[in-house]
Amino acid sequence: MQNPTSRSLEHPGRDAIRLEGVLHALSDPLRLEVVRELAAADCEQSCSVFELPVSKSTTTHHFRVLRENGVIRQIYRGTAKMNSLRRDDLDALFPGLLDSVLTAAARQAGRLAAAGG
Amino acid sequence: MQNPTSRSLEHPGRDAIRLEGVLHALSDPLRLEVVRELAAADCEQSCSVFELPVSKSTTTHHFRVLRENGVIRQIYRGTAKMNSLRRDDLDALFPGLLDSVLTAAARQAGRLAAAGG
DNA sequence: CCCGTACTACGATGGCTATCGTACGAGCCA
């Protein structure tokens, strides 16, 4: 169906990224956690380094949602699929949004950890 | 006690507001538009001032989603139901989040208007 | 006391979404 050497993935162009889509992608706890880890790592991460409490199929699904909504970039490197945040595009389109979401997520995680024990 | 009528509405306390819920509430185009108008008005607005392209039942549904996720405050004043942003709570929990979302929405609206003609 | 306005509750419906298991494809390595 396509050239073996050029396994590529569809990404929305910067102009096709919609705020509603980004917010929707971030509104799932699992995906928000993935985004937080990607932001913390600040380099490409393979899908398999994320230990999500769901099956592989579901993991694939969540990464696709993030990619199709313009939140992450995905590239194949051998058998691995590397993920990175589209921080440049998001910051250009929606200045401060990603940072405030990440800050908010960190604060909430801290609050919940303190409350839950 | 601002209780003009006996009818009251359930609101989550500040500590019960969750980032995922707020992002979910804002990820719907209609609800995002409502929030933008509420932020622009900066005072209580009745449900009926919003001319949404959906039925009244659906309008009620969207306002409830915003309220149950802690984005807006609703109180009855006679037959009208007044809506206002919970800006104080949101800013305290997630500093900068609401502003960056509103800015992003305004920018995107401008971009889309310029592109669409 | 009745009526009109504003909003709600309920039931239905179609579509999306999160989840899974199984079967498969692409690349690496011995």
Place this chain on the structure above:
DNA sequence: TGGCTCGTACGATAGCCATCGTAGTACGGG
């Protein structure tokens, strides 16, 4: 080549969600 790992595709399923129409409730005014 054969097997191993990583990830995908597909089909199924259950739950949520946006939407509607209709019928109903609450409140203020005549």
